[in-house]
Amino acid sequence: MSKDEHLNESIISQEAKAFLAKENRSNHMEYMPDMEVLDSDLLDRVVADMESYDYDSYTAQDVRRALQHSRKTPEDFRALLSPAALPFLEEIAQQAKVEKEKHFGNSICLFTPIYIANYCENFCIYCGFNRYNHIRRAQLTYEEIDKEMAAIAQSGLQEILILTGESRQKSTVEYIGEACKIARKYFRIIGLEVYPMNSEDYAYLHQCGADYVTVFQETYHADKYETLHLAGHKRIFPYRFYAQERALKGGMRGVGFAALLGLDDFRKDALATGMHAYYLQKKYPQAEIAFSCPRLRPIINNDKINPMDVHEAQLLQVVCAYRLFMPFASITVSTRECARVRDNLVKIAATKISAGVSTAIGEHCTEAKDKGDAQFEISDTRTVDDVYQSLLNHDLQPVMAEYIYV
């Protein structure tokens, strides 16, 4: 490392360290100028549900009662997420499988994420893209996006999820819109996992071709959230919470939800994620709901970050509880999990799987190869063909697009 780089390192470290002192941090509950504020009580209801959730109070009898109900109530959902449900995991998984097959048959949707930029203005202390982490930053040009997408489309995939990191300054709404227009040339379904924005921005991106939006709340525990998201727009807890609702107001067909399991108390976060989706679907019955179930992964320059107490059994429990509570919801398992875990989850409860994944910038064609560093290490490096074949081997039907636009 050069002298300048050392200097830079120490300046940036000090700047980053300043945020570690609570008195230097902004109010995470206060909207910034230009952030759209919705007149909604959803956040209060979800937080109240989460705070009152005493999972240790549930018993085997509560779990048995929940399993007997053909339509699971919020109270059943609470029982299914409790520690008392763990000894019933086999039975829960069997019920989840029946429910999944009732609504989705043996179809499993395939898609891949494309990271077109890794600039980020936020300071999430657990993420490799955070603005103080020393990684190679990059952003694909429109020409590179086109080449990357053309290369991905050659694999047969028809659904793509566009990711940018969260820098509105670098990855403007217009830049993302252009990426959507390019994607429309190659794919039938375009999802976005970008920074939360106002409903008029979502409406614009919908016009450009995007039809679903995923936003991870990470944790629904506002005080914990405050200690993990130290700077940037993401720090504003309620603005992030209402992103899905603004996306629906902007005309998006579907919205995705997730807590990053392992950041905080995963049972409470899973409960809040489910209730967030449940209330939103009641308010917007046309909304298509999706869940992701990410666990923490190691990041560049910090390999100590790992899921805390969310082991495979607990992960299965959460995925099955989502399936039973909201049987029509799509559930995605990401490459944060290894091939064995992913194959297992799609056999039982999940309905969507990514394939041929890279979380780095420009990995799919030689022109843009290796432009920027990856967000996190992936555990399942299988190609599209590998995942496709694996699904067939498990008597599942790989599906490249759930929707056809006419």
Ligand code: SF4
């Ligand atoms: S989690 Fe998202 S917003 Fe936070 S640092 Fe990473 S890319 Fe940026």
